Amino acid sequence: MNAPTARILRRAAVIALLAIAATFALDPFRNYQLAVAAACFAAVAGLSVLVGLTGQLSLGHAVLMAAGGYGYAITASAVAEALPGAPALAFLTGLLGAAVVAGALGLLLGLAAARLTGPYLAGLTLALVIALPSAANVIPALSGDQGRAAPFFAVPDGLASLIVVEQWHAWLAIAVAAVAVTPLVILRRGRGGLRMRAALGDETGARLAGVDPGRVKAGAFAMSALSAGLGGAVLALATQSVSPGAYGLGFSLLLVVAAVVGGLGSIGGAALGSALVVVLPWLVDTFAGTLPADLGRRLNGNLAVLLFGAVVIAVTAAAPGGLARLLGRLPRPASPRAATPTTEPHEPAQNPER
Amino acid sequence: MHAPLKRTATLAAVAALAATALAACSTPDAEGVPGVAEKTVTVGTHQPLTGPAAAGYASISAATAAYFKYLNDNGGIHGRTIEYIVKDDGYNPANTQTVVRQLVAEDKVFALLNGLGTPTHSTVLDYLQQQDVPDLFVASGSSTWNQPGKYPNTFGFNADYVTEGAALAKYAVEQKPDARVCVLGQDDDFGEGILQGVQSVVGPGGVTDAQTYSTSNEDVTAQIGAMKAAGCEVNVLGTINGFTALAIGTAAQLEWFPKWHVSSSGGDYPTLTGYLGAEVAPALLQGMVSANYLPFSPGGEWAELFTKINDQYNGGAPFTGNTVYGMSVGYLFAEALAAAGQDPTRDSLVAAVTSGKLVGNGIVPLSFGADDHAAFRGVGITLVDKGIQDYEGTTYNVADGVVTSVQPTPVPLANGGLPGR
Numbered sequence: 001m002n003a004p005t006a007r008i009l010r011r012a013a014v015i016a017l018l019a020i021a022a023t024f025a026l027d028p029f030r031n032y033q034l035a036v037a038a039a040c041f042a043a044v045a046g047l048s049v050l051v052g053l054t055g056q057l058s059l060g061h062a063v064l065m066a067a068g069g070y071g072y073a074i075t076a077s078a079v080a081e082a083l084p085g086a087p088a089l090a091f092l093t094g095l096l097g098a099a100v101v102a103g104a105l106g107l108l109l110g111l112a113a114a115r116l117t118g119p120y121l122a123g124l125t126l127a128l129v130i131a132l133p134s135a136a137n138v139i140p141a142l143s144g145d146q147g148r149a150a151p152f153f154a155v156p157d158g159l160a161s162l163i164v165v166e167q168w169h170a171w172l173a174i175a176v177a178a179v180a181v182t183p184l185v186i187l188r189r190g191r192g193g194l195r196m197r198a199a200l201g202d203e204t205g206a207r208l209a210g211v212d213p214g215r216v217k218a219g220a221f222a223m224s225a226l227s228a229g230l231g232g233a234v235l236a237l238a239t240q241s242v243s244p245g246a247y248g249l250g251f252s253l254l255l256v257v258a259a260v261v262g263g264l265g266s267i268g269g270a271a272l273g274s275a276l277v278v279v280l281p282w283l284v285d286t287f288a289g290t291l292p293a294d295l296g297r298r299l300n301g302n303l304a305v306l307l308f309g310a311v312v313i314a315v316t317a318a319a320p321g322g323l324a325r326l327l328g329r330l331p332r333p334a335s336p337r338a339a340t341p342t343t344e345p346h347e348p349a350q351n352p353e354r
Numbered sequence: 355m356h357a358p359l360k361r362t363a364t365l366a367a368v369a370a371l372a373a374t375a376l377a378a379c380s381t382p383d384a385e386g387v388p389g390v391a392e393k394t395v396t397v398g399t400h401q402p403l404t405g406p407a408a409a410g411y412a413s414i415s416a417a418t419a420a421y422f423k424y425l426n427d428n429g430g431i432h433g434r435t436i437e438y439i440v441k442d443d444g445y446n447p448a449n450t451q452t453v454v455r456q457l458v459a460e461d462k463v464f465a466l467l468n469g470l471g472t473p474t475h476s477t478v479l480d481y482l483q484q485q486d487v488p489d490l491f492v493a494s495g496s497s498t499w500n501q502p503g504k505y506p507n508t509f510g511f512n513a514d515y516v517t518e519g520a521a522l523a524k525y526a527v528e529q530k531p532d533a534r535v536c537v538l539g540q541d542d543d544f545g546e547g548i549l550q551g552v553q554s555v556v557g558p559g560g561v562t563d564a565q566t567y568s569t570s571n572e573d574v575t576a577q578i579g580a581m582k583a584a585g586c587e588v589n590v591l592g593t594i595n596g597f598t599a600l601a602i603g604t605a606a607q608l609e610w611f612p613k614w615h616v617s618s619s620g621g622d623y624p625t626l627t628g629y630l631g632a633e634v635a636p637a638l639l640q641g642m643v644s645a646n647y648l649p650f651s652p653g654g655e656w657a658e659l660f661t662k663i664n665d666q667y668n669g670g671a672p673f674t675g676n677t678v679y680g681m682s683v684g685y686l687f688a689e690a691l692a693a694a695g696q697d698p699t700r701d702s703l704v705a706a707v708t709s710g711k712l713v714g715n716g717i718v719p720l721s722f723g724a725d726d727h728a729a730f731r732g733v734g735i736t737l738v739d740k741g742i743q744d745y746e747g748t749t750y751n752v753a754d755g756v757v758t759s760v761q762p763t764p765v766p767l768a769n770g771g772l773p774g775r
Contacts (some may be wrong), residue, residue: 029459032452133570137541146473146542147447147566152480165484166459239451241477244570246448282452 008185016178023163023170031166032238033278035173039065039234040274041178044258045229045267049184051256052265053196054220056113060125061228062252063132064102064109068229069242070142071101073150076236080151087153091237094150095176098233099226106225110218131341134243147243150236173234181232185267187223196220250305257308261315263322272323276311280304386775387699389464395431395691395698397467398439398457400474405444406569410625411470413671414493415440418468420668421660425684425769431691431774432698439463443474445569450474451481458485465490465703468511468683472496472543479505489704490690491683491729495619497541499530500728507704509722511683512619513730515544518645519551519590521750522735524757525643526588527555529746533613534562536581538574538601539592541566548592548617551653554755562586568595577703578604588613599629602638615643618733622675623743636741643732644743647716651744655767656715663771675743686714687770705775708726717762718749729754736764 006011019038023031058064075097078089109128113121136142154160155168160288186191198206199213206213236242258277262269281304288303319326389396401415402408419438426435439461441453450469458481465488469475472494481496482489488507495512519537526533537552539545541615545566545725552561552732558763563584565577578601581589589612591598598620605612627635649656660681664673665684671677691698695707706712710723732751734741749762769775 027459029455032455032459036452038493133568137568137570144541145570146476149476152484154484165481239448239477240480241447241451241479243447243473245446 001070004189005186008182008189012178012182012185016174016249019174023167023174026167026170028164028166031164031170033282035166035170035238036235037274037278038170038173038177039231039238040255040277041271042177042231042234043228043276044255044262045181045184045270046224046231047255048259048264048266048273049188050220050224051259052263053188053193053200054217055200056217056221057118057122057256058109058113058125058221058224059122059252061126061224061248061255062249063125063128064106064225064228064243065232065235065255066132066244066247067105068098068102068232069150069236069247070148070232071229072098072233072236073148073242074141076151076235077149081271084089085137087151087156090151091172092155094237095230096234098229098236101149102229102232103222103226105216106229107222109225112219114214114217128248129247129249132247136244138303142244145244147241147245150240152240152243153237169238172237172239176230176234176237180227181267181270184223184227188265188267192216249324254308257312261311261322263324266322266324269322269324272327276323280307280311376556386463387461388698390434390698393434394437395434396437396439396461396463397465397687398441398454398461398463399442399467400441400450400453400457400469400478402445402470402474403440403442405446406572406596407445407471407594409629410620411493411676413676414468414470414680414683415673416668416671417660417664417677418684419680420663421681421684421771422688423667423689424663428770428772431688432696436688436691438467443471445471445474447474447477451477454478454481458482458487463487464698467491467687468493468680470494472498475499476543479508479601486700487701488707490703490707491686493679493683494544495617496547497728500726502708502725502727507700509707509727509729511645513645513718513728513733514728515547515592515617515619516551516554517731517752518617518733518755519548519592520530520554520752520755521551521645521735522548522590522617522643523552523555524750525735525748526590526613526615529712530587534585534587535560535587535590536563536584536586536588537561537590537592538565538567538577538581540594540597541568544594544617544619545592548590551752552590555757567593569594569597572596572600574601574604577601578608578610582608582610586612588615591616591620592615595620595622595688596629599626602626602642603630606634606638613641613643614639615646618644618646618675619643621736623738623741624672624674625676628672628674639738640740642738642743643746644736644738645743646676646736647718647730647733648675648682649715649717649764652673652742654764656682656771659767659771662700682715685773686712686720687746689714689773713765715765715767717745717764718751718760719763732760755770 043061043065050056076090079093087243107306137144155165195211195216198211199216203213214349254277258273284304403412404744419715422436422438443449463541468491470493475492476498483505490509491511495515497514499508526535535556537549539548549564558581560607563581563586567577569573598616660678661673664677689712690706694703708724709721712720714720716730717734718730735748737746747759751760
């Protein structure tokens with residue numbers, strides 16, 4: 001293992017522990033929100049790297065999350081039923097199921113994506129999101145609109161007096177998100193990231209340098225799908241269900257919003273964006289609750305979408321690099337596609353690639 | 355050590371200290387009864403106030419809230435008023451998860467009351483069980499709620515779908531023994547339960563055609579066309595209100611007018627009229643058979659009381675089956691809360707329901723007991739005639755798949771619909 005990789009791993013461990021420590025300061029509902037944010041983080045990080053580094057715009061990451069969620073729910077339920085005494089095994093095989101299903105779908109999509117550019121890829125992925133409810137109705141294993149139930153993992157006995165179930169799920173969510181995102185950070189810094197930037201910058205040039213843009217793009221898509229799939233598994237863990245309604249077009253576009261607002265290509269930005277995606281609708285809901293019932297009801301559900309639109313416009317106009325750049329302590333002048341991994345500062349959040 | 359890592363480590367140390375200082379906000383605590391204060395009892399629900407199911411069901415929680423206002427103005431229960439928190443989940447299971455957690459963890463509700471929908475509510479069963487929250491009178495007829503061993507705190511409110519399907523089919527074959535019976539059902543527990551009930555009466559091979567639809571696809575032309583082609587004479591519908599209207603309207607467009615036998619969840623005449631339009635509804639819905647178990651009969655004492663409450667506390671909203679349903683839920687909860695004692699706990703509330711002593715206001719006896727968490731084991735048959743829906747007189751009890759005719763046992767109104775005095 002080389003030094004940068006070891007450093008990334010150390011930092012990932014520290015951040016994960018930090019997040020786990022933070023769960024003690026949160027009440028149960030915040031911990032639930034944290035688990036959902038961790039799920040979104042895994043998906044948004046994958047999407048952000050995909051769009052930021054290879055320029056492939058996927059509007060369908062919700063479907064990849066759903067694929068992971070279904071994979072998780074089906075596998076974990078089967079194992080939990082066969083071996084009721086081994087929740088850890090059910091959880092881990094569930095994660096494996098999520099990775100396999102989402103990875104396979106991502107690879108298939110990636111192969112198509114390598115041959116499509118710009119709006120055509122966006123269109124393909126968009127169609128997937130729209131097709132999800134119908135697919136759920138046609139494929140018996142997905143159980144239609146009602147969706148699949150995922151097993152409920154209670155707090156282990158040893159911890160039961162210390163933490164409640166939301167906090168326990170937040171811990172698992174943080175751990176899975178760390179496992180999903182850390183490889184992306186390593187990939188982004190290493191040779192893989194260099195190849196992706198090369199493929200984005202100039203395909204012909206990349207080919208001359210011995211980089212196959214098709215393979216790079218397909219690989220990036222599959223990596224991103226794996227991460228999104230694990231995010232879907234986390235969401236299924238926290239909510240004990242997977243249904244097409246949870247992964248609609250609105251949610252899929254929110255993931256893109258989170259990536260853009262956070263800063264494309266930036267992992268720290270993805271974390272900020274995911275937190276925003278979880279917290280903003282809740283804030284709006286709380287605010288709408290204080291309004292007269294009729295007005296509140298009319299605003300509820302619409303106001304959040306409106307605000308997201310406004311935030312995207314504001315961020316794109318004021319800080320094209322996203323929140324990550326805005327909050328970076330050392331704002332550097334934009335240097336599109338100029339930075340190479342070796343010249344990057346240690347904090348990836350400070351240098352979002354455009 | 356690299357600078358950023360050092361910074362992170364410092365941050366970690368600070369955060370760890372802060373975390374210890376804040377001393378485990380998520381640690382389970384057992385003091386007091388959540389949601390029960392000196393002067394109030396707080397209960398919550400998840401309802402579709404927006405989204406595809408809103409048009410059919412949003413009026414239920416408004417009716418329940420109106421009944422509670424009436425009750426509160428008359429002194430509440432044991433000197434406590436009832437605070438009813440209604441959260442919108444848009445009939446989307448993912449939202450249900452969020453809003454129910456909000457209700458339990460943030461609003462600290464005493465109990466969940468009348469959470470609506472099978473797909474939505476089934477996702478929160480385990481959570482509510484783990485949190486030990488009484489989960490009363492779920493607004494769905496799925497048999498999922500009747501698992502006393504697995505979910506001792508969960509109770510249904512609707513007559514279960516199998517019971518309804520059996521009663522509707524029994525009425526069909528009693529009217530015409532050789533009728534060709536078909537089923538159109540939602541592609542979940544609802545439709546499956548109805549189909550299962552119909553099959554228990556006519557036999558598995560006795561159903562001429564069984565079709566399903568999904569709520570995400572608002573077109574049933576293919577299903578109705580297939581049923582017409584199969585020569586169906588009586589169509590038993592396991593459909594929500596919107597799809598009942600859609601099915602009947604689509605059949606009318608195909609100039610097909612079979613008999614419709616509709617589950618109580620989708621057979622409310624005023625609501626269907628809202629969908630179909632007041633001009634054509636009386637003609638299209640003439641003779642529609644449905645099942646019910648609540649005292650909605652126009653002119654009855656319960657309906658009169660509920661109409662009065664509706665006018666006074668619900669801004670005179672249209673009086674529909676949903677109004678009767680919502681207020682009946684409120685009444686039954688008030689009765690349970692009164693029976694739970696002067697200082698109710700979650701345990702005493704559940705014990706009040708399982709005691710089997712609750713009476714409710716149904717036209718068939720409540721069947722709650724220690725090992726039965728379903729509310730009604732029978733239904734009465736209703737008919738639409740000249741724009742008025744009322745009980746026809748036939749009442750069925752369904753036990754172990756056997757349908758028997760019984761006499762309805764309406765509950766007389768006492769104390770102005772205010773339990774516990």
